[in-house]
Amino acid sequence: MDRQLGQADSLETLSEVVVDSPASTVHLRTLHGKKQMDRWGTLVLAYKTLGVVFGGLVTSPLYVYPSMHLKSPTEEDYLGIYSIIFWTLTLIGVVKYASIALKADDQGEGGTFALYSLLCRHMNIGILSSKRASTNSSSLSHSMDEVTKKQSKLRFFFESSGVARRVLLFVAILGMCMLIGDGILTPAISVLSAMDGLRAPFPSVSKSLVEALSATVLVVLFLLQKFGTSRVSFLFSPIMGMWTLTIPLVGIYSIIHHYPTIFKALSPHYIIHFFLRNGKEGWLLLGGTVLCITGSEALFADLGHFNRSSIQIAFLFTIYPSLVLTYAGQTAYLIKYPNDHDDGFYKFIPTAVYWPIFIIATSAAIVASQSLISATFSVIKQSVVLDYFPRVKVVHTSRSKEGEVYSPEVNYILMILCVAVILIFGDGKDIGNAFGVVVSLVMLITTILLTLVMIIIWRTPWGLVALYFFVFFVMEGVYVSAVCTKIHEGGWIPFAISFILALIMFGWFYGRQRKIEYELTHKTTLDRLGMLLSDPSVQRVPGMCFFYTNIQDGLTPVVGHYIKNMKSLHEVTIFTTLRYSLVPKVAPHERIVIKKLGLKGVYGCVVQYGYADSLNLDGDVFVGQVADSLQVHIQDCSDGLPSSLVDIQEEISDLEQAKQAGVVHVRGKTRFYIGKSCSWLDRIMLPFYELLHNNCRSALPALGVPLPQRIEVGMLYEA
Template sequence: MATVSTNELHDPNAGHGHVKGGLAGLVMGAVGVVFGDIGTSPLYTMKEAFIEHYGLVANHDTVLGVLSLAFWSLMIVVTLKYVTVIMNADNEGEGGIMALMALAQRTLPKTSRSAYAVGILGIFGASLFFGDGVITPAITTLSAVEGLGVAAPALQHWVVPIALVILVCLFASQRYGTAKVGKVFGPVMVLWFVSIAVIGVVNITKAPETLKALNPVWGMNFFIDHGWHGIFILGAVVLAVTGGEALYADMGHFGARPIRYAWYFFVLPCLVLNYLGQGALILSNPLSVSNPFFEAVPAWARIPMVVLATAAAVVASQAVITGAYSVARQAMQLGYIPRMQIRHTSSDTIGQIYVPGINWFLMIAVIVLVLTFRDSTRLATAYGISVSGTMFIDTLLLGLVAYRLWPRQRMWVIPLCVLFGVVEIAFIIANGVKFFDGAWFPLLLGLVTFTLLRTWRRGRELLRAEMQSEGIQLDTFLDGLMLSPPIRVPGTAVFMTADKGVVPHALLHNLKHNKVLHERNVFLTVESLTVPYAHTGQRLKVVRVGDGCYKIIVRFGFMETPDVPQALMRCADMGEICIDPMDTTYFASRETILASANRGMPVWRDKLFALMHRNAAPATGFFRIPSNRLVELGAQVRI
């Protein structure tokens, strides 16, 4: 197999047309959208490190040790791994675990066990991402509103109700899109980062000793002083790097260069200054460990800071929610989840979508989470395990891509992957011990999501195999049909089929009940590619197979929203067939799944697949086929 750098396929330093503007505008947009999750981590990271669970005393060496671990985690995991290295592993400009999985699978034979294993890894990582998508809005919003307890202790009992109102309003407003609100995300987050940096500098001046934490020796001394069980503090330190996956996932919207500039020269310095400032405050006043972020704020500024923190939490939550929409769309296109309704909320920005099913699922899960844990300290025990798992899977996939596609760079990238893997395994171990304290929740959610995704994928394979076994070869059927053709009627009939070599059930039913054949008949198959966008030459393939009959394959990338009628209109440009939308009727079959014992999957998974299939959005709606030009015919299939 020829080895080729992914950068030769697409320039990762440029956006994919999702966001318009010069470099400065892209940097501002990246600050507003990409860094919301990691930017709000100072709200709870240091507070979590000194809770009773870890048994740490806020003395000089311990504070500097924790700060050093947080700083070097940011440098190794976020700066080196995500911002510097992994952004070079773009799938034609797109990032994120699904894009990385698709890129890795392209380097392997489709039917190999390695490709299967890569698919399992990628889907499990995506499942864990959904767990992160549930926890992030809950913990960031709760942490921000909890500032009321510091500014006005009498309002402490209002924290949970206020957080719930904010979250419900956030999810309810998704249907209107974020185009208008998104314009203020950048300025809000710039103000947020500048504010936390200023607060950090003011507190550092009170205890400059905290600057020593930049020396990694303090982090190593922490483990020496606390022994082997010192590794458990990484369960809190990992909170500082949550959101690293978002930097990579949003690369297709802004490009690598704007994200890198924003991180290197603005976001990272602001975060480090705030963490050092919190450490300085704890050194000078150990009692402030109860909530060092808000304790570091002057009393007169605490209420405004609660408002700003809440706004930043909304931005962080919005970034995770829209990220979940994007991952869901990619998974639909790659065949891992049932088709769902997708609404475009902007006529200018292709990335602005709204997926109602995902939105309401996330809202219900977030509300349950807030009502169950009720404060950010308890919720933080559940945070981290899904993030660590996703990061580790990213590292494994990165190593495979480097080995297969980067012959020149793999000599240094693969050793770095070993370093990243060691750090992330330590994070997983540290968070794993919190299993019974709350870490079970994201793991359970991830396992449930993984089961659903794998069941859908496997069920679709079994359904296709069953239909192939019972099907009639199309070429043979057409030859026999034309020996004694039925009545031909004007117009074009498009028969949708997942298997281009088998006669569609809809055609058989049409011939049986209507006893007619259209003047032009198209056997249409829609394929999803493992690249984000189908190139012009990939979009259509037209093959004439008989008297007025054609096989047409339409291909879409995993970041595209399929529009079949629009794609078919381009057939005329190829000189094969002119498909007039007003003279075309689409025929589709909708299968009813019947579960069977001792065939395919266990019966419970067969029934689960049947339920998912029954509630999936019709392919016709997903492919934007007009309902007034559609005829659906049913069929029963036993798997």
């Protein structure tokens, strides 16, 4: 059964995820949610990986040359361009992503925000709800003890500088927002470029018809997302297999018939001659060549859907050689027919196989869209888990992979934006300009964050770090400088999308931080709870109360607010915490953990569950399970003395009477009070946070609690 995580992982008055709750007495191990597989299983998964992860990369030949705006290109120009494409694919695709970045996972997740989370686990640079029981998030990272012993100056700089921490957070947020922008633009440009193949054999087909057909294809694709990545990838893998086999064969045919010596362009001196000959024009053309590596960030971000080995095998043994041969064939054709670059893909296809290739290309473009859609689901889920994004519904579509998720709200918003991009910016060149901005900026941000991971976590020798940073920062920096000249020609699209997303993320994060600060400052300690209950005016009323809380080393301020104003507390009160763990299912004997809190009739309870567990329990069943666990815990506390046995029987009797008297479930509903003394930033951001908070999903999973038993206690937090 798929489990809803729409409420996941936020530090709120009522939350699914808690860090070291005072009621907790066990320490659950965390897993990646991936099964250990033998070699055969890895090869099978590598085949399925073809259908999801590499879509943007393998369809890039559809739009790279048409995006370059070449003017009277020569043979030497094409040789230089192919040399740039080859070394970009090799250095960024093979070395950076397949060999290095895939090793920097955060509990099996990839992407820029996973890198930021990984850094947060090893540095004190912020309050993250993701710091769960396990800190050993990567098999390649050092233990926390070792990192603590070997403090680096760079780590100390980030921990001591508030400005540096905020800049690092901004960089991570920008990278995530750009990847979401990639998830909007990749489906648009891939499908539009593939469908444009109809116009060559049928000149009467209008541009508007191509756009309408492309939009229809995308709508159908987004409607299929609810079935899950594994099922979709199983359907798409044969398509990608045919693409990676047929397109390089066409490339080899083109090489033999048009320019057999094309591979001499692998020599880097052709790149040098290209820039010496073209100067500024050659630099501007980089805005098109960077599209050859589009989808590489999705390769990293989709790590949560597949394992590292399967991605590496699929990329190194199928995708990479296929791209090298395909671009070589395209270039060989264009050297013979230099003015056909505006449609550099379909014109190099032989007439005899045009329609089969068109069908395969269109199908592969759909696969390309799937890769970025899956990556977008992953990064949204990561940001929700880390409490940097408003809670949305996230459904786990696999019982064995914690990272395989689907979000209905995100899915339909992406669908609307993709269709809008096609219908409003139907010119593939404008979309290509926007695409180049996204691709280059995300790669550059990943390089920066990965450099920090190498220094602070992996303890990589400085020489290797310097070599890595110099090569990729310079290379990607040059690409960024080239694509930024296209901002006014469609490149502003991802900036607009990223600005809106960043505003939402910052507003949510700011409000969450302010709420956490207030709760930690005004938490109700057990001593304070004892003082409140000792007040003669406070009555212990009949019944059983489940009071939901998650504050570490104490209780939510709502508890004190409730007792002071209601002047009462139920005879049996169970302060309940819901904990989400990165395991498929929590063992039954570990599901409910009870602890006495030292006050008569007051207990702490932690309900632990994994991502494949269902909390859609009947309310009475949930109460019965907790009551049974509480009785067992009370009996286990006996020391065997007759007086102790009497006390235990009395306590169990009180528990049964309270249960029969009635059960209520109390949760806090808090808001900020913005007074005159608030800063201007609070006056702007806190109302915006309240708007987001009121329109996002609840942090309480469906426990089947009947409506008459639910009580919400409102409280104003003074900003």
